[in-house]
Amino acid sequence: METLLHTSALHASLEDDALNSMNFLNEIAQRFPDAISFAAGRPYEGFFDSGLVHDYLRRFEQYLREEKGYDEAQVRRTLFQYGRTKGIVHELIARHLELDEGIIVDPESVVVTVGCQEAMFLVLRALRADERDAVLAMSPSYVGLSGAARLVDMPVLEVAEGPDGVDLDRLEEAVLGARARGMRPRACYLVPDFSNPSGSQLSLANRHLLLDLAERLDLLLLEDNPYGYFGADGERLPTLKSLDTRGRVVYLGSFAKTGLPGARIGYAVADQRVATATGRVGLLADELSKIKSMLTVNTSPIAQAVIAGKLLTHDCNLYGANEREIALYRDNLRRLLAGLERHFPRDGGSGVSWNVPRGGFFTVLTVPFPADDALLEISARDHGVLWTPMSYFSSDPAAAHQLRLSYSQVTVEQIDQGLERLAALVTSRQPGSA
Numbered sequence: 001m002e003t004l005l006h007t008s009a010l011h012a013s014l015e016d017d018a019l020n021s022m023n024f025l026n027e028i029a030q031r032f033p034d035a036i037s038f039a040a041g042r043p044y045e046g047f048f049d050s051g052l053v054h055d056y057l058r059r060f061e062q063y064l065r066e067e068k069g070y071d072e073a074q075v076r077r078t079l080f081q082y083g084r085t086k087g088i089v090h091e092l093i094a095r096h097l098e099l100d101e102g103i104i105v106d107p108e109s110v111v112v113t114v115g116c117q118e119a120m121f122l123v124l125r126a127l128r129a130d131e132r133d134a135v136l137a138m139s140p141s142y143v144g145l146s147g148a149a150r151l152v153d154m155p156v157l158e159v160a161e162g163p164d165g166v167d168l169d170r171l172e173e174a175v176l177g178a179r180a181r182g183m184r185p186r187a188c189y190l191v192p193d194f195s196n197p198s199g200s201q202l203s204l205a206n207r208h209l210l211l212d213l214a215e216r217l218d219l220l221l222l223e224d225n226p227y228g229y230f231g232a233d234g235e236r237l238p239t240l241k242s243l244d245t246r247g248r249v250v251y252l253g254s255f256a257k258t259g260l261p262g263a264r265i266g267y268a269v270a271d272q273r274v275a276t277a278t279g280r281v282g283l284l285a286d287e288l289s290k291i292k293s294m295l296t297v298n299t300s301p302i303a304q305a306v307i308a309g310k311l312l313t314h315d316c317n318l319y320g321a322n323e324r325e326i327a328l329y330r331d332n333l334r335r336l337l338a339g340l341e342r343h344f345p346r347d348g349g350s351g352v353s354w355n356v357p358r359g360g361f362f363t364v365l366t367v368p369f370p371a372d373d374a375l376l377e378i379s380a381r382d383h384g385v386l387w388t389p390m391s392y393f394s395s396d397p398a399a400a401h402q403l404r405l406s407y408s409q410v411t412v413e414q415i416d417q418g419l420e421r422l423a424a425l426v427t428s429r430q431p432g433s434a
Contacts (some may be wrong), residue, residue, distance in 0.1 A: 003346060013150040021392045024145060024373055032380040037419035038405040039386040041196055041361050043257050044328055045409065053260075057302075063312050075405055083301045086289045087112025087309040093253070093267055096316040101228075103251065109285045111273035111292065112299045116224065116254035116266035120189075121147040122288040122295070123222060123250055123348045127186040128154045135222075136174055136188040138166060140393035142196045142224070145189045157185065158395060165195060166200040187250070188218035192240055193228040194360025197393045197404040201358055202239050212242060214248040220272070224252040229319055231305050231359035232330045247272050250284070258318045258325075263303040330359065333422025334405040335415050336363065343423040350426060361408040364390060371403040378425075385421035386399040413431045 007014050024239075025039060057079075064078060065069040075129045078088060087093075090110040097103040113119040132173060135149055159174045160167060171188065178185045192202040199241035204212070214221050221242045243252040251269035259265065270284035292298070314321040337356060344352040351368030371377070371389050380386055390402035407415060 004163060009063050011151075012222075013147070016147070016150050019150075021373070023387070025376070025386075025388060025392075028376060031388060032384070032386070034386045035380045035386045036410065036414050036421060037386040038407065038418055038422075039411065040387045040409055041406045042318060042409045043261055047324055048260075050081050052310075053306055054173065056306045056313065059309040059312050060305040070372050074151070074324075079301050079305055080299070083298050083304075084286065085293045085298050085301055085333050086110070087267070087304060088301055089304045089311075090267075092308050092311050096311055096318060097251075097253075099316050100319050101225075101239050103239060103269070105269050105271055106254065106283075109269055109283050111268045111270065111285050111288045111344050112424060113266045113268060113292065114296050115264045116143050116226065116258065117144050117148065117267040118292070118296060119252045119254075119266050120145055120222070120224075121151065123187070123252070123270070124148050124154055124289050125152045125291050126284070126287055127220070128152045131183065132182060132184045133238070134178060134183050136171065136219075138190050138195065139396055140390060140399060141198050144190065145222075145224075152162050155183075157183075159188075160396065161198060161200055164206055165200040166190060166206055166210055167194060168206065172213060172217065175219060178388050185219060186212070187222050189222040191224045191227070193225060193237065194357055194362070196227070196360075197388070197390060198205060198282075198364055199237070199357025199360050199362045201237070207237070207240055207243055208344040211244055211246070211248060219248070220250060220418060221249045223249050226254050226257050227360040228289055229258060230326055230329045230361070231321055232333050233358060241269065249345060255310075255318075256271045258309055258322050259307045260281050261302075265307045280375065282399075298368075319347055329408055332410065332412065332415060333357070333359070333363070335412050336405065336407045336419070341413060343380055343419050350430075352426060361406050364402055365409070366398075366402050367426065367429075368401070368416070372400065375425075375429075380420075382427075383421045385418050385425065387422070425434055 013019060014344065029037060029039065038067060061075055064075045070078065090107045090112060093110050094105055096103060114226065124135060134157050135154045136157045138146055138161050146156050157174055157178055161173050175185045194201055223239055223390040225239055228239065241249045254266040255263065260287055268288060270288055272284040273281055274284050274287055275281050338356055344350045354363055354365045357363055372391065373389065376389060390399040390404055390406040393399065410418065
């Protein structure tokens, strides 16, 4: 007789709607491989070159020999052994952050992780001391944050986005209201630049106001910045971390969009000071590394070496290294918005509307019918087009009639054809259609 386990006796996250929804989306994509996908927020694959992986590895080896003074045994050990828990490329990441983002940090405050997802988990695990602790997040919000919070049994308090990404009054109300109920909001997660899924961007003025509010409320800010390079107009705003003078921001980074997603290299910059029970004062990064040592032991040195090689090849200037990608995403956004105007003119009676992001990978459509999993399956099967229900990202009832379109992994031809298919889906849902 086979052993039968039941999810009721396993961790509650296994029946979480967000986890089930993402599995459903992946399954739909596998079942309908010919469907044009506006679903996955992945970087464009047309510029991938496997030969560069070897070039980057050789460049990092050269760095170890010539700049670090390693002999051949040390080079091999660095690449092939388990390595340092906090990572072996922290100094290069710190150099890159200073050059590209104006963020000046001690390399020891950098923890190199298995993607940004692990960085989120480590920070939330460290902040979750007991059942009173909670994390705030803009709604709609990236499902990876809510998933990580679920795994550490930390409730997520949703705060509705304002016109430019953060409604500061609602954020303050949420923090004070939670404290009045006996909760301890520890941090607020947000993507200030072209957030996933809404594509919103926080204004410069509100960045300063948010930092002031975080100081007044004694709140950490978890700044995630995967899309900051990909503005459509070439204008870049300073990160919260670069503006932070009071240690309020934990910076969550990744090379998935600017380096190589398959390397799975992310990092956390956690330079906050932590006092231990013995009276020693260290860095939050050191505490995160303790958790990491029991989770993934260390991040693949080979994968770190590939990313480091790309950094070194481009003098740690990844903004310049991504010129082709920046141009492609900008052109794709313009093509997508023009196509939406063509298929769903404002006075055409379709009931379809959309936001106009200033960059990133995503735009959001509002439609006059439920955009749920059932419709997604119909869309894939009958119309050959995939998208992501916004209900995956928010509990707001309005999200039930919205869908996210990602334009990062498609060609202009696929954008045109995909929008034709999407228009056919919308037409099929109109009253009186067969």
